[in-house]
Amino acid sequence: MTGGITPDMLDGGLAEDLAAASLAMARRFAAGGTLWCVAPGWEPHAHHMAVEFVHPVIVGKRALPAFALTGPDLVPRARVAVRSGDLLIAVAAGQDPTVADLMRRAPAWGAASAWIGSGPRPPAGAADHVLWIDDPDPMAPATGRFVLLYHLLWELTHVCFEHPGLLTEPAECADEICVTCSDEGRLAEVITPPAGLREPALVRTATGEETIDVTLVAPVVPGDLVLVHAGAALTRPGGW
Amino acid sequence: MGAGLGGPRPPAGRDPQSTAFLYPFIEAEERDVGPLLADLAVSARAKAAESAALQQATLAASADQVAACGAAMAERFAAGGRLYAFGNGGSSTDCATFATLFASPPAGAPLTYRALSALNLAADQAVVTALGNDVGFDLVFSRQIIAHATANDIAVAFSTSGSSRDLMAALREARGRGLLTVGFAGYDGGEMAASGDVDYCFVVRSQSVHRIQESQALLGYQLWASTQQSLKRAFQQASQKTGPNPHGGTP
Numbered sequence: 001m002t003g004g005i006t007p008d009m010l011d012g013g014l015a016e017d018l019a020a021a022s023l024a025m026a027r028r029f030a031a032g033g034t035l036w037c038v039a040p041g042w043e044p045h046a047h048h049m050a051v052e053f054v055h056p057v058i059v060g061k062r063a064l065p066a067f068a069l070t071g072p073d074l075v076p077r078a079r080v081a082v083r084s085g086d087l088l089i090a091v092a093a094g095q096d097p098t099v100a101d102l103m104r105r106a107p108a109w110g111a112a113s114a115w116i117g118s119g120p121r122p123p124a125g126a127a128d129h130v131l132w133i134d135d136p137d138p139m140a141p142a143t144g145r146f147v148l149l150y151h152l153l154w155e156l157t158h159v160c161f162e163h164p165g166l167l168t169e170p171a172e173c174a175d176e177i178c179v180t181c182s183d184e185g186r187l188a189e190v191i192t193p194p195a196g197l198r199e200p201a202l203v204r205t206a207t208g209e210e211t212i213d214v215t216l217v218a219p220v221v222p223g224d225l226v227l228v229h230a231g232a233a234l235t236r237p238g239g240w
Numbered sequence: 241m242g243a244g245l246g247g248p249r250p251p252a253g254r255d256p257q258s259t260a261f262l263y264p265f266i267e268a269e270e271r272d273v274g275p276l277l278a279d280l281a282v283s284a285r286a287k288a289a290e291s292a293a294l295q296q297a298t299l300a301a302s303a304d305q306v307a308a309c310g311a312a313m314a315e316r317f318a319a320g321g322r323l324y325a326f327g328n329g330g331s332s333t334d335c336a337t338f339a340t341l342f343a344s345p346p347a348g349a350p351l352t353y354r355a356l357s358a359l360n361l362a363a364d365q366a367v368v369t370a371l372g373n374d375v376g377f378d379l380v381f382s383r384q385i386i387a388h389a390t391a392n393d394i395a396v397a398f399s400t401s402g403s404s405r406d407l408m409a410a411l412r413e414a415r416g417r418g419l420l421t422v423g424f425a426g427y428d429g430g431e432m433a434a435s436g437d438v439d440y441c442f443v444v445r446s447q448s449v450h451r452i453q454e455s456q457a458l459l460g461y462q463l464w465a466s467t468q469q470s471l472k473r474a475f476q477q478a479s480q481k482t483g484p485n486p487h488g489g490t491p
Contacts, residue, residue, distance in 0.1 A: 138348025
């Protein structure tokens, strides 16, 4: 018979992963970010996560901005919903192609990402925070285990709010030279392809919209992901 | 600067005369996330252990009731009945998961598990907002029971308090119409446990809304499995009476 939560469920690093994800979420909320929740195979989980943050069960806790995105066409809908500084969280199997696509695009949208699931894991690096139950039991999503994980995310996020000194992300550019600011391989998503030869494309990156040269990767269509360096798309990210 | 020779040593990079590292929470501006992350992980483990213990205690206390309720639900389904699940907030999503288990058993469920008619009464925003606006939120589910239900049906309410007015009104309406009524509650069971309108009331004895919902999820799962087992047994008994199909192929 399928079991539910076990006392050792968070062993093997999951407790630490939840802690890190909660701090990242608290920091994004503190900076004005919105949480977007998806769960293509188990949509009630998306709604449950969102209502948890919007209408806290504990009186006096802050209401935080969170929405569930459900139904078809999640990628185009998330593309217009998500803004830089937001959070994208999914409950889905590790092989869910829609969630993999969303998570891959999150850096271009400026969103932090988290992926909750069970069974075979998504590929390494698929999301900023992978919160995983390795048990292969296909019934795991219906036995309270996922509910526990996002309840804990909510509870721990609110603990982080009691530590205002830790809610500011450390400055990334403390040194004279840093990878981020030297514009090395930032992910961009094409909004508008070039109008003609030697014309630039309009793309979206974590820092906003910009026009870049796409000669090296042409032709491009809206939605294509490219890596940008010094105002030009150098290549397409691996796996595309 | 050499390494300290014995005695407590402040963390690297701190003024050796400062004792602030002993009292991180009285620092006006915390900067080191290490202690917080460690605390969060310890807290997460403690809550998981608490939830695991509550799930086990709840299942142990409810085992007979789950079996009896599953058998009663199987009878209703076998007679053509339909299940209506309803709840508020997070509980509405838990009842949606519960209804989904019945209506479309997930990939990986045993092959003998049948898809059964089950609906989440919170799912239709047109109906919920029309009723909430026109007749009041307390009647959003009971009015739907009036519209949809027949005597073979099943009403299942998910609540943590056990006393939500909209759920109690719907259970009362359902009971009056001959439906099988099932309630999920927390705390001490609230009005559901005391009411004569609830045939089977499952109480998760906790004071935490989150821990209650985590145990209700497992209870709901077990109730679904119990219903499916009862249907399977009924099918096997019917098969034995009928005997092998004379027109059948290889066994």
